[in-house]
Amino acid sequence: xxxxxxxxxxxxxxxxxxxxxxxxxxxxxxxxxxxxxxxxxxxxxxxxxxxxxxxxxxxxxxxxxxxxxxxxxxxxxxxxxxxxxxxxxxxxxxxxxxxxxxxxxxxxxxxxxxxxxxxxxxxxxxxxxxxxxxxxxxxxxxxxxxxxxxxxxxxxxxxxxxxxxxxxxxxxxxxxxxxxxxxxxxxxxxxxxxxxxxxxxxxxxxxxxxxxxxxxxxxxxxxxxxxxxxxxxxxxxxxxxxxxxxxxxxxxxxxxxxxxxxxxxxxxxxxxxxx
Numbered sequence: 001x002x003x004x005x006x007x008x009x010x011x012x013x014x015x016x017x018x019x020x021x022x023x024x025x026x027x028x029x030x031x032x033x034x035x036x037x038x039x040x041x042x043x044x045x046x047x048x049x050x051x052x053x054x055x056x057x058x059x060x061x062x063x064x065x066x067x068x069x070x071x072x073x074x075x076x077x078x079x080x081x082x083x084x085x086x087x088x089x090x091x092x093x094x095x096x097x098x099x100x101x102x103x104x105x106x107x108x109x110x111x112x113x114x115x116x117x118x119x120x121x122x123x124x125x126x127x128x129x130x131x132x133x134x135x136x137x138x139x140x141x142x143x144x145x146x147x148x149x150x151x152x153x154x155x156x157x158x159x160x161x162x163x164x165x166x167x168x169x170x171x172x173x174x175x176x177x178x179x180x181x182x183x184x185x186x187x188x189x190x191x192x193x194x195x196x197x198x199x200x201x202x203x204x205x206x207x208x209x210x211x212x213x214x215x216x217x218x219x220x221x222x223x224x225x226x227x228x229x230x231x232x233x234x235x236x237x238x239x240x241x242x243x244x245x246x247x248x249x250x251x252x253x254x255x256x257x258x259x260x261x262x263x264x265x266x267x268x269x270x271x272x273x274x275x
Contacts, residue, residue, distance in 0.1 A: 019096065028070030030079075030095045035068035037086055040107050041114075042172060042275040048085075050173035055081035087114070087169050108188045115194060118170040137168045143178040143195060146218075166195075172274035174199045179211060179220070185251040186220055196220060198271040211270040212249060214261060220273065221249035221259070235263040 024030070038048050045061035052059060057078050059067075066072045074082065079092045088094045105113065120126050142161040161177065171178075175197035181190050186209075190196060196211075204210045204223040212219045225245035228236050236244045247261040261267050 024096065025070075025073070027097075029097055030073060031068045031070040033095045033097075034074075034082065036107075037088070038064075038068075040111055041086055042111075047173045047274065051085050052078075052081060054173075055085050057081045085169070112191065115170070118167050121167055138165045139168045139171065140164070141166055141171060141175070141178055141197075144180065146180075172197050175274050176200055176271070181220060185253050185256045187253045189252050190220065196273045197275050198273055200271040202269055204269055204272060209273040211273065213266065213268040213270060214249070214259065215265040215267075218270075219249055219259070221251060223269075224248040224250050224258070232260075232262070 038045075043051065045064050048064055049059060049061045052064075059078070063072070067074055076092065079095065082088070083091055083094065140163045143164050144160050145162055146160055164178075166178075176199050178195040178197050181194045181196055182192055184192060189209075196209075198211050206224050208223050210221065210223050212221060212223075225247055228243065228246040232246055233243050236246055238244065246263075247267065249259040249261065251258070
């Protein structure tokens with residue numbers, strides 16, 4: 001006769017970390033943290049969708065928007081891929097309010113720290129002392145040797161570009177080349193010595209950050225347009241009598257005045273800044 005097996009109840013003490021999955025879902029914790037992290041890294045929804053494809057996640061920009069708004073949620077495998085794409089070392093637990101500590105730096109400061117970290121990694125001078133150093137996925141990208149503010153148009157010439165090795169995760173999807181920033185006219189978003197990554201284009205929307213050549217000088221500015229005054233209106237009137245808006249280059253640093261583009265001078269949109 002077989003003996004009855006007695007099941008003993010095990011009392012497991014709960015973790016000291018408090019977490020309520022239902023409350024987290026109802027408040028859309030994951031979506032809100034994902035949206036903020038994506039924006040801090042400078043990715044549009046379309047660019048982030050393209051980036052995630054490199055990590056095996058085929059999701060449209062609309063699908064990412066649904067994640068961020070809490071209409072749907074990424075799977076655990078998709079969340080792991082997001083961590084790799086955004087260089088989140090903490091893993092999926094990063095996407096909880098319990099993990100989000102009070103920030104000692106604002107978003108701009110945190111972004112600068114991340115950029116500086118990437119520069120140190122790329123230098124390979126500060127790798128940990130291990131037998132098998134962690135491999136960084138790096139790519140070669142063309143970067144102009146001349147800073148954008150002193151370009152005189154020359155920063156666009158082929159011989160002025162050098163191929164440099166950079167971490168792949170630091171280059172936004174779609175970028176074709178990089179240019180060093182010089183000066184503080186675009187602080188606090190861009191600082192001197194930083195590389196901005198550019199995709200060539202001939203047109204920009206108002207509010208886009210771009211690279212421009214005006215009167216044979218290179219500029220990194222925000223693009224805008226306004227109604228021209230009487231002195232410029234005639235020059236901006238086409239053969240049909242339509243008066244076009246006057247392009248304006250705007251610095252993010254408010255101590256610098258906007259640059260009004262005269263139609264009598266050479267003006268060229270080189271490309272859109274992606275980071």
